[in-house]
Amino acid sequence: MSSSAFESAYGFPRSDVRLSNWRQSPWNAWSFRHVCELIPIARISATPGLTEEPRVDREDLVRREFGVDGEDVTVADLLRKTSTDALVVMKSGRIVAEFHAPNFTLQSRHILFSASKSVTAIVAGILHGEGLLDLDEAVPAYVPELRSSAYADACIRDVLDMRISLDFEETYQDPRGDFARYRRAGLLEPVEPGQVRETLIEFLSSLQKGAGEHRGPFRYASPNSDVLGLVLERASGERFADLVTARLWQPLGARQDAYVTVDASGAARSGGGICMTPRDLARIGEMMRSGGVVGGRRIVPEAWVRDTVSGTPSGQWNAGKLADWLPGGSYRSKWYQRRAGSEAYFALGIHGQWLYVDPRAEMVVAKFSSQPVAVCNDAKRLNLALFDALAAMA
Template sequence: MTSNGRPSAFEANYGFARSDVRLDNWRQPPWNVWAFRHVSELIPTARIAATPGLIEDPPVDPGDLLRQTFAVGGETAGVVDVLRRTSTDALVVMKSGRVVADYHAPNFTAQSRHILFSASKSVTSIVAGILYSDGLIDFDETISHYVPELKSSAYSDASLRDVLDMRVSLDFEETYQDPRGDFARYRRAGLLEPSVPGDTPDSLIVFLASLQKGAGDHGGPFHYCSPNSDVLGLVIERASGQRFADFAAARLWQPLGARQDAYITVDAIGSARTGGGFCMTPRDLARIGEMMRLGGIANGRRIVAQDWVSDTIANGSAEAWRAGKFVEWLPEGRYRNKWYQTGNASGAFFALGIHGQYLYVNPRAEMVVAKFSSQPEPVDNDLKRLNLALFDTLARLCC
């Protein structure tokens, strides 16, 4: 409230005061709507610099698209209703390299940056693909070859390929709602949650070094574990000889033609949270998808090798996927280089983050969709299915 008892401009826009948003509630509604757009005010970040002077084109009115309806689950749904049901903050649709629709929720602009959460993993893998293209990393080499500090952990004899495809045997579970387990300790190591009494937060590398092997061998079933992607970030830093944010800026962000700086959350010693800390604008996220659709090329310039992109969108073990837990919501899927494949005839593939973050590429339709959301729950399989149905509909509408 202001001194005269009236709501401040912030409260009028969001329905709560800025002081209400804290590190212990930033991922919960209603505070997440603001927090997902202003992560750098809550958590330390490193800048990923864009090339100065590039101007963003004006937003494209999504009116015609929003008025469309489609059948889903035996019911008829309107596009705009699905955007509301999935707590959409921003949506960008590209067709054949051209933006055909921009949707922004209230208080979200074309310059607003939003956290990707685990869709960050797919961006991180592109940076790894660039190093592979340079001949600086070998996907068959062990993690401890690049990061000797992890020699006593589960990663000692895990290969980089195991890490990229989430096939590391790891005694770790993604228990998002458990405030006391290893996942909560992992978040504290990344400065994503407040410390608890008597607890000294680890750095990411100290936490990763503490993780031990699971019951099976590496290279087995698909086992989704976010720490694998932070390990990948450490490998990138060691192999490139640069801080992750600096290497990503020079080799991905600026060649891509990104219009706005991105940023990535870091831990207490400056290690990038490459498993979930990227923040960027929706248009710039869509540009990443368009680069992938074009086989690794943006602005007429090759960013990552064609064979790495082809491997990402066509390979991966169907058997490993079927043995994992995500088959429930993506029955024909596969996972390769930290990207999901739908198994659809369109060849569609996508990046995914909790609370509804997506980068969806449909090669047959020449369509890319970038979607930011603030869904109340971190994981909601029904909303995953609904989002994927929306993207399939957008592909039909845009063709």
Template sequence: MLQLFEKQHGFRRDSVSLENWRNRPFNTWAFRNIHEFIPTAEVPATDNGVEEPKVDETWLTSQEIPIGDRRISISAVLQETYADTLVVMKKGVVVAEFHAPGFTTRSRHILFSSSKSVTGMLAGILAGEGTLDPDEPIARHVPELATSAFGDAKVRHALDMRTSLVFNEDYSDPRGDFARYRRAGLLDPALDGEPVETVISFLASLKKAQRDHGGPFFYCSPNSDALGLVVERASGLRFADLLSQKLWQPLGARSNALVTVDREGTARAGGGLFVTARDFARLGELVRREGEVEGRRIIPSEWVRDTVNGGSRDAWTTGNFADWLPSGSYRNQWYQTGNEDGAFFALGIHGQWLFVNPRSEVVIVKFSSQPDPVDDRLKSLNMALFSAISSIV
């Protein structure tokens, strides 16, 4: 088996570890097989999850599109951006797709921070049911966080990344805040001599910065894990069960999802979801249709409209992401482009995208295995790709 694996992937299975799984060449395999080395909880889909046949990719990949001052084939863009898969949906129907070698319509892939946008939708569902008020204090639902930076923050602050936290989201620092956060979620190996932490204990240790909550947009992944705990406590369901019952099954997802968990079983609501591209596209179509699928209301339309239109420009322009998305804003764990099409999206490190263009009625999912967690040049290239595809399908 090890010899067959090495022949298929160019390295031995036992060479993949928590130390290197996000690095190339290992990440191409690891991002599709996260459940083999990190604990997960299952998110059941519907029992009749029949997936439609694959759509031929030739038409899509052979197209040439304008990118800046050059014309380039979509195939070349996919290669340049380390694409694992691309699914294009028009008016709810898959019209084009691409799969890298070894990837199929049933292959799952880690979403990283695109998971946050799913958590935001769960909050909207509970808000519509009256079991969650975004203006409530986080600590009302999660008293373990009462003495942390979250102690005087509202759920709304976490939803919009406007909490005041002392936290540095530096993906490259092996001894920094983010590395410690990953270790608490079992995504990185433990360090000798370091106290064992869980997601909850890590969140409870975070301190408030020298500013009020509700100020500038400040991207900080722990917000989303705090939000994951809030939706669990408000609903009385574990995150995976809540997602299955309130969203994944009503949506009509065809494949079971997974979510990574820590040693206590706490889900990584901010980055641990693991799904198929087509099911993620179905979620995007649900949001494009303002929370309704096949005549059934799943997410309140008011929540969806607020999500795609309600972000604060002042918070964004004074925040820490304004340079790469100058016209953008952020609301309920989703990005708004601010462009004339009203496009909005979910985004995860290493190139995980869910892009929705309401004007062209297009939803695009792209999963990737970029070498670097964050690459502004590739983000811009992907955005140009999505805009071009939206105009030709």
């Protein structure tokens, strides 16, 4: 795309997008689809030659109407309100509807942000089924470099369920705290004068326990999922991208290569750096809906999927800080369970990334967005209303 064509398509020149602003609006409408131009990556390879994609009607979906807060709105209205880049709907194993924003194609790969955690946990389930991962083992048994950190006496199950006592706050707007250090370690932000560039494992090794012990209430902290990625690499003896390629991506029948961002040492950002197409993300959801099976081939142990979707006891969730936007919900193995009379469960990332599975409706929805605010509970509520409406549509 020429410079003039780029500016005409996005409303700003490519030169405006920098590592210092790529997560901000309006630049994120482009950067979330082109992370590989800003941050180093490792490729997750699809099976060569498996590229055929079904055609679906893209117009009928956006004209549909449903009620939100006593008002009738169209799907198009809600997609616009939630800054949607792409949407794929599967029912009973078939892609039945989709939406692409301008300049988004079937080959466009979008960052998952924290929905990456749910993909990483699937790989953990695969290794656990192979006998390579002991969930009751302490983290340093796999990653000795963390033996002086908060993770010294944490077990893998605690890491999976976000029940780690950690002196760390997920403060997206703080440019000077530990979360900013974390972003710099993952090469997500530039290093300013006077700042030090750590690797991910150096940063993780510096984290200490917070108040209380592990295995307490649900406490969301992204570094836990990068720890999990390191554990999976050590347990398997393979780099994260190669592990995902062999155990998940190619068995799944993914049509396009995916990729994961890496730090200066090549360590994968397994907690938030995976990028893929929306259709391939939907295929992951369909595999989960089918109990870990694709095309008659088992990829994930059935017991792992069943345990993931059952969730943790509600008391652990309700005592955490995120219970206000998902009352009665739960969290297990890095997937959210909706509960409150619903069997639905989902993966979720900042700025509006979703993989939503509704077993009763035999429905899977993959949704990518470039919402201007990283965390917005109103947008979450609108998206859940959209998913309910999609489940009810024929």
